[in-house]
Structure formats: C-alpha cells, structure tokens
Amino acid sequence: MTHLDEIQQAILDGRLDAIAELPVPESYRGVTVHADEVDMFEGLESRDKDPRRSLHVDEVPTPELGPGEALVAVMASAINYNTVWTSIFEPIPTFKFLRKYGKLSPLAKRHDLPYHVVGSDLSGVVLRTGAGVHNWKPGDEVVAHCLNVELEGPDGHNDTMLDTEQRIWGFETNFGGLAEVALVKANQLMPKPAHLTWEESASPGLVNSTAYRQLVSRNGADMKQGDVVLIWGASGGLGSYATQYALNGGAIPVCVVSSPEKAEICRKLGAELIIDRTAEGYQFWKNENEQDPKEWQRFGAKIRELTGGEDPDIVFEHPGRETFGASVYAARKGGTIVTCASTSGYMHQYDNRYLWMNLKRIIGSHFANYRESWEANRLIAKGLIHPTLSKTYSLEETGQAALDVHRNAHQGKVGVLALAPEEGLGVRDEELRAKHLDGINAFRGA
Structure with a gap:
C-alpha cells in the first residue's frame, strides 16, 4: 500500500486524526499541460482545439511546503473555463505566468516547471501546514478558493484582489486542484460544507465566489432587492450561481439561455423570466466587424415584454465580445454592466x-x-445557495470534461474525482442534506 493509499483509506474510514502521523507521499498524480507542446494546436481555430490531446495525467513530485502554505489531499475537483484556456494555450500559454511568478522569490521558483498541474477548485483534507499556519491542521476537511496573494505590499490590504502579486491558483500558479495532492496558501482554505459530497463541495469554488463578488458585493454590482438582473448563460457555471443569488437576494432575474433544456433548469431554480436566445434567433453581429443595433433593440424589447416595461438595473456579463454591445444597450439609464471572463x-x-x-x-x-469567498462558501454551507454539479468524471477523463466545457456541451459545473473512489462520499450532515436534496440535485443528469 502506497502512502497515498494509506491517506485515502484513513479519510474514507473517518480516521482524520491519523492524517498527521501518515507520511506525505513523495509524488502524486496530477493533470498537466507540457511546455514542449504549446504549439501543438498552431493554425487551428479555438473551437477545433481538443483538450484531450493536451491534458495529461502524470506522476509528479510533491512540492516543498513553504511558510503560510498547506498541502491538501484532494478528494475531488472541478472544471473551470480557465482550465480550458490552459489546455488550448490561449490567450497565452500559462508557462509565461509560471516563469514570471518564479522570478519573484526562491520559494516561488518552485512553480516554474516544464509542466503545469492545473485546476482551480478542490475539496479534500489538510495533510500538512507550513510555518506560521495556526487556523488549520492536518485532518481538517476543507475546500479552497483560488485567490493566491503575497500581501507584502500595501495595495492588497484594503481588497486582496488589488494586491500587486495577485494570481489565480492552478492557472497562474502551479500545483493546482486537478490532482491527488495540491499546494495552496493557508488563506485559501475554508471549511467543507458538511451536507455535501466531496464532488459537490468542490464544484462551487471559483464560480460561486466570482458570482458573489460580481453581483452581490459592494466591489461589484451591489445588487439590492427588486433589481432586474439580466443574466447571460444563466444555466452555466457562473450564471447558475448568479441566478441563485438574484433569487435569494430578492432581485428579479431575466435568464438568457440557449436551449429549452437550459430554460427548464432555470425554472427549477425558481426563475420565471427566461429568454431562449436560440429560439429567438438573435444575431448581434452582421459580420466579423459590424454589429446590428436593430438586434439590440429587438432584444431590449423582449426584456421589457417580460418585465412589464423595465430595463435591467444590472447586466451580469461574461460572454464578452459576442454579447457586450447588446448588454450596454439593454441596461437601464443609470444601470450597471458588470463583466468578467469574456469567454467569446x-x-x-x-x-x-x-x-x-x-x-x-x-x-x-x-x-x-x-x-467574499468565505461569505459565498458560508451560504453554500447553510443550504441557501446550492452546488450546480451536473456530471462527474474521473481524473483520467479530465480531457473529456474540459472538452465538454469548451464546447458548451454541459450545464452548471462538471466535477472530477481525485482520491474519492466514487461519487456520493463525504457527507457529514445527513439531516441538512435531506432538507435541500432537490436543490442540490437540480442540475444532475442535465
């Protein structure tokens, strides 16, 4: 039995107190991209690039544990669009991020490697903590948010997202969550929601926190009760959480989707105002260089038809180029367009x-x-916001999982099992789970 097998068995048996006594493995399996393959898709359109070719499952050495850090045994992870970008080497290969980070300090040099272990979500169990870590110990069940900051300069001490050395873990750093072991800063850790499985608790991380800041936080749109909120991709990774936050916060979501199946998911969440953009046939661009304002107007008229004549107070934007002109047009006078990602x-x-x-x-x-991440995770833990997991793959199938997201052939979030041998494990609070089972399973099989 390997050291990782011993760790896995201890977790499955609930012997979390034993974790501190078990040896840390010298290596583990992680999903990687390789620096010598960054040109493999040269000449292909983005849509034709296949993550199954570029994502590998390799045995990699366990990184050195530094001050303020933690090693986590990863039970499950999830796919985000940044893993798709990494896998198709767009907009730039992530090895440029790793080289830049490696120049920061001798400790950061660990990240500058010819392979990149990817992934920006995890649920798991703390294996070890570095010097100066007091809030977490081996055996703690955790999830991790993906903000990696140094906090040595003044800029990040009002809002850590403004830190001059702010990075996204598993995208702009190495040793990410699509692996059996991950390296994180201790201030990325949060308690695992007790009523969720490993794969369910891993899936909200990046998108839940992103949607919270973008829509709810004062750093974003500062949504209030009664706001009309236009949500693009309302059944997707980001949009599914935005829809929940709008409903939970007393706002009025107008959900934009691309199929009847996605519309039905939004109805399951409780949304009533839904636009199927495919059925309506919106074509916001006449050609590659020219948009069609008449289509913006037709889109705005549809929104007002649904809302009783009101334009959106907030537009929750993340598709980017394809929809941004329509978003700016559609927002009400004095309204807010809050944007991230730009996946199109x-x-x-x-x-x-x-x-x-x-x-x-x-x-x-x-x-x-x-x-913000802590507050978003707290809402998950209390059963006020639910994971939107639709399907789970094995670590070996990560390439296919990323392809699903790349081609938008998914709903909500796509999970990946790491050390968890099967789905359905890790629930500690069955009573709370029973109260919210319909919400937890709203995206299952979609």
Whole structure:
C-alpha cells in the first residue's frame, strides 16, 4: 500500500486524526499541460482545439511546503473555463505566468516547471501546514478558493484582489486542484460544507465566489432587492450561481439561455423570466466587424415584454465580445454592466453613446477576495445557495470534461474525482442534506 493509499483509506474510514502521523507521499498524480507542446494546436481555430490531446495525467513530485502554505489531499475537483484556456494555450500559454511568478522569490521558483498541474477548485483534507499556519491542521476537511496573494505590499490590504502579486491558483500558479495532492496558501482554505459530497463541495469554488463578488458585493454590482438582473448563460457555471443569488437576494432575474433544456433548469431554480436566445434567433453581429443595433433593440424589447416595461438595473456579463454591445444597450439609464471572463472574446465593442449619454457604468470584476469567498462558501454551507454539479468524471477523463466545457456541451459545473473512489462520499450532515436534496440535485443528469 502506497502512502497515498494509506491517506485515502484513513479519510474514507473517518480516521482524520491519523492524517498527521501518515507520511506525505513523495509524488502524486496530477493533470498537466507540457511546455514542449504549446504549439501543438498552431493554425487551428479555438473551437477545433481538443483538450484531450493536451491534458495529461502524470506522476509528479510533491512540492516543498513553504511558510503560510498547506498541502491538501484532494478528494475531488472541478472544471473551470480557465482550465480550458490552459489546455488550448490561449490567450497565452500559462508557462509565461509560471516563469514570471518564479522570478519573484526562491520559494516561488518552485512553480516554474516544464509542466503545469492545473485546476482551480478542490475539496479534500489538510495533510500538512507550513510555518506560521495556526487556523488549520492536518485532518481538517476543507475546500479552497483560488485567490493566491503575497500581501507584502500595501495595495492588497484594503481588497486582496488589488494586491500587486495577485494570481489565480492552478492557472497562474502551479500545483493546482486537478490532482491527488495540491499546494495552496493557508488563506485559501475554508471549511467543507458538511451536507455535501466531496464532488459537490468542490464544484462551487471559483464560480460561486466570482458570482458573489460580481453581483452581490459592494466591489461589484451591489445588487439590492427588486433589481432586474439580466443574466447571460444563466444555466452555466457562473450564471447558475448568479441566478441563485438574484433569487435569494430578492432581485428579479431575466435568464438568457440557449436551449429549452437550459430554460427548464432555470425554472427549477425558481426563475420565471427566461429568454431562449436560440429560439429567438438573435444575431448581434452582421459580420466579423459590424454589429446590428436593430438586434439590440429587438432584444431590449423582449426584456421589457417580460418585465412589464423595465430595463435591467444590472447586466451580469461574461460572454464578452459576442454579447457586450447588446448588454450596454439593454441596461437601464443609470444601470450597471458588470463583466468578467469574456469567454467569446476579449475585444469588446459597444456604442458609447448608450453608455455616456445614459449614465451607465461598466464594472470589471475578477474572482473574489478571501472575505467574499468565505461569505459565498458560508451560504453554500447553510443550504441557501446550492452546488450546480451536473456530471462527474474521473481524473483520467479530465480531457473529456474540459472538452465538454469548451464546447458548451454541459450545464452548471462538471466535477472530477481525485482520491474519492466514487461519487456520493463525504457527507457529514445527513439531516441538512435531506432538507435541500432537490436543490442540490437540480442540475444532475442535465
């Protein structure tokens, strides 16, 4: 039996007190991309790049544990769009991030390797903590948010997202969560929600925290009761949490989806105002370089038809180039367009007359600080917001899981099992789970 087998068995048996006495494995399996393959998709369109070719499962050495850090035995993880970007080497290969980080300090040099262990979500059990860590100990069941900060300069001490050395763990750093072991900063750790399985608790992380800051936080749109909130991709990874936050916070979501099946998921969440953009046939671009304002107008009219004549107070934007012109047009006078991700393209175009003459605001939002992530996880733990897990793959099938997300052939979040041998394990609070089972399973099989 290997050291990892012993750790896995102790966790499955509930012998968490024994974790501190078990040896840390010298190596583990992780999902990687390779620096010598960054040109493998040269000449292909983004849509034709296949993550199954670039994502590998390799045996990699366990990294040295530094001060303020923790090694975590990963039971489950999940796919985010940043893993898709990493796997197709867009907009740039992530090895450029790792090289830059490696220049920061001798300890950061660990991250600059010819392979990149990816993944920005995890649930698992703390194996070891580094010097100066007091709030966590071996055996603690945890989830991790993906904000990696150094906090040695003043800029991050009001909002850690503004730290000059702010990075996304598993995307701009190495040793991510799509692996059997992960290296994190201790201030990334949060308690695992006791009523969820390993795979369910791993899935909210990045998108839940991102949606919380983008929509709820004062650093984002600062949503209030009664706000009309237009949510693009409302059944997807980000949008499914935005829809829940709007409903939970007394706002009125207008959910934009691309199929009847996705519309039905939004109805399961409790949303009533839904636009199937495929059925409506919206074509916001006449060609590669020119948008169609008449389509913006038709889209705005549809929103007002659903809301009884009201335009959105907030537009929850993440598709980017494809939809941004329509978003700026659709927001009410004095309204807010809050944007992140840009999964359809970064170079946005919009008619500035609709922005400046109608006193609208565009707010950029990127992930979340520790406090925001903690609050978002707390809502999950209390059963007020639910995971949106639709399907789970094995670690060996991560390439297929990433392809699903790349081709938008998924709903909600796609999970990946690491040390958890099967789905359904890790629940500690059956009573709370029973109260929320319908919500927890809303996306299952979608």
